[in-house]
Amino acid sequence: MLRSLDIRDILIIDRLELAFQPGLNVLTGETGAGKSILLDSLGFVLGWRGRAELVRAGAEQGEVVAVFDLAPDHPARAVLDEAGLPAEDELILRRVNRSDGRKTAWINDRRASGEVLRQLSDTLVELHGQHDDRGLLNPRGHRALLDAYGGHDALRADVRETWAARRKAAAALDAATRALDEVRAEEDFLRHAVAELDALDPQPGEDAELDTRRRLMQAAERVRDDVMRAHQAVGRDGAEGAAGDALRWLEGAAATAEIEAIDAPVAALGRALIELGDALSGIESVLDALQFDPRELEQAEERLFEIRRLSRKHSLVPDDLAGFASDLRDRLAALDGGEQDLEDRRKALAKAEAAYDTAATALSEARRKAATGLDAAVMAELAPLKLDRAVFTTTMTEEAPGPEGRDAVAFTVATNPGAPSGPLNKIASGGELSRFLLALKVCLAGESSGLTMIFDEIDRGVGGATADAVGRRLESLARDGQVLVVTHSPQVAARGGHHWRVAKAVRDEATLSTVTPLDTPERVDEIARMLAGDTITDEARAAARALLGS
Structure with a gap:
């Protein structure tokens, strides 16, 4: 489980500390507020290949620290053991990007390569979205997913x-x-x-x-x-x-x-x-x-x-x-x-x-039988x-x-x-793809034990009852684990157990992104904003309360 994410001097973030929780964590905010920067920062500390320049303008270096809790049987321990790194109940990943482009990583205070980070990320985080080529959209992994669904280990x-x-x-x-x-x-x-x-x-x-x-x-x-x-x-x-x-x-x-x-x-x-x-x-x-x-x-x-x-x-x-x-x-x-x-x-x-x-x-016979069952379930x-x-x-x-x-x-x-x-x-299409991925993920949820699942605007293009169905399924997926959702859908946001608002502000002629954890009244206002726009009405607040209480 991802316990915390500490970001310093990355793009338009000067200092940000996020403490995530088990269950469904939702992040909302206006377009361009910086939600994608959070995913870029997490991807950076996990060794994913992304933007070449992440350091905030004027800073000498940017830094991201991610802390994960590891269960005794977590597969990340095998990766750490293979790399000769200490494996403890707390896994601390730290990566620095200097202004000259050099990148340095540490795992539990030991220097590590980007390749080891990427191997660890496969056991820690699973990203799903319309541009995801590492998860369900990658045909090279479909056979393993089917085998996991069918329980074909033996x-x-x-x-x-x-x-x-x-x-x-x-x-x-x-x-x-x-x-x-x-x-x-x-x-x-x-x-x-x-x-x-x-x-x-x-x-x-x-x-x-x-x-x-x-x-x-x-x-x-x-x-x-x-x-x-x-x-x-x-x-x-x-x-x-x-x-x-x-x-x-x-x-x-x-x-x-x-x-x-x-x-x-x-x-x-x-x-x-x-x-x-x-x-x-x-x-x-x-x-x-x-x-x-x-x-x-x-x-x-x-x-x-x-x-x-x-x-x-x-x-x-x-x-x-x-x-x-x-x-x-x-x-x-x-x-x-x-x-x-x-x-x-x-x-x-x-x-x-x-x-x-x-x-x-x-x-092969077991796979055909499992395929029939998976097709029916999806x-x-x-x-x-x-x-x-x-x-x-x-x-x-x-x-x-x-x-x-x-x-x-x-x-x-x-x-x-x-x-x-x-x-x-x-x-x-984009909206259909998101829903297909979610349906498939719900059916394959058993194979993701120990992973933090991230859904990047997977509800794009849907609304109303369909968005509510998306939110219910995300809530179900998060029941025994941890799910992070970047969403524009109020129906999905209302299903979250923990809610953060991402906003952008100008301070001292510099544009900075902030992330604020919301309590219940603040959640009502945020979901009302998502329903009504900039002008929040009493009717929008009433609708937000109804969504939160459903």
Whole structure:
């Protein structure tokens, strides 16, 4: 509910504070008094696109503050949460328009964009009038209005869920088809490459091992000769034999003559023989390693050549060939099992399409039933509004399937039996259009929970009993909510629970607009003015009292 509207330095308003109430709030005044400026100001703070320049002449900036009360389940809370803004029971919107054209907005004292304001406005305010393209006159919203009237939330949820499953299944089939087509295009390459790699079976690290082994075998003859010489120099015919002889001679000398000085060289030669023995064993191991079959060198060179040829062919380092072969085998396996996979995915898509078709058909049937009920309800409202010869029809045509079903919905009217029907704003005249919108809104009132409804001169072009019927329906709409009405009709104004008079005056050579809340005697005079004009007679006051008491 809109609780207050504070306007400063906007057009011909210098300072204005309005405290709105639940129920039917009416604003009256002479043409040009500034009633439209109030709506412009509210639209400005809600982020609507309107006049480019709003700042009052001579002021540096104009400012509008709107305060709304939010119920715990109000949909505006979801918008605030999505925007990362605090959601409280009181929502304060503030927007400033500077004289240089710059605009700045705050939501609960946090900077916000015009786009967030517009998203919030869709949950806060609903404007109806002859130039409204955001509400009932917009055919893009008719399907949602019909669904709200019919209570189709569960059916729509089923359609959206099955549509998402259908899209997912279709995307999976498309991806599998494209993948299989790509594999088929390279089938010959895959089979040849896999056979070639499987025949060679390269292993990670094998290239380095083969290269080392090949180099060793290539240098083996030269290395072996040097190692044999070392073996001879260290062995029995060399150092080991000489050291053994020296040790025996020293030990013999020590046994013949007790000479303590011989013990040290004997011990040293013993240690030297142990080290020489270790060296000889190592040299013999080297000699064993240098033993090779000449055919082994040839085989190593051939295998090394093949590994490197395939690495160049596939632009890989040799160690990656094994992993590459595994990937190719997987792609071949996908090719071999691809047809079965495609068939499985086709069946999954067919199942998803059947589920969507069932859900969409159920929603279409419910919409047709709701359309029949809505048409009857609107027609019942048209007679008291002096549109008893008009025909209201909710048309449904099939469109491309989507998350909201397969139905295009539009509200159409024919002003007389037998006349062609068409969109509301193309067929009906100004006064007729206003009454059509009101009748439709009365029937759809349930979907506007939590919204402040604004009717901008919706009673234009009607009077007498028809205006009274308009006022009664506005009063009914406001019974469980909040309705703001800008009106020139005394019959409508008399139905208001709260009444403001908009007037224009000249002060200090400046034209300013004022808005005054009216008590009962003042309401009598205002409605009398609306009935009689500038000169208010006793008869006009009596008629005004009669309207207020009816």
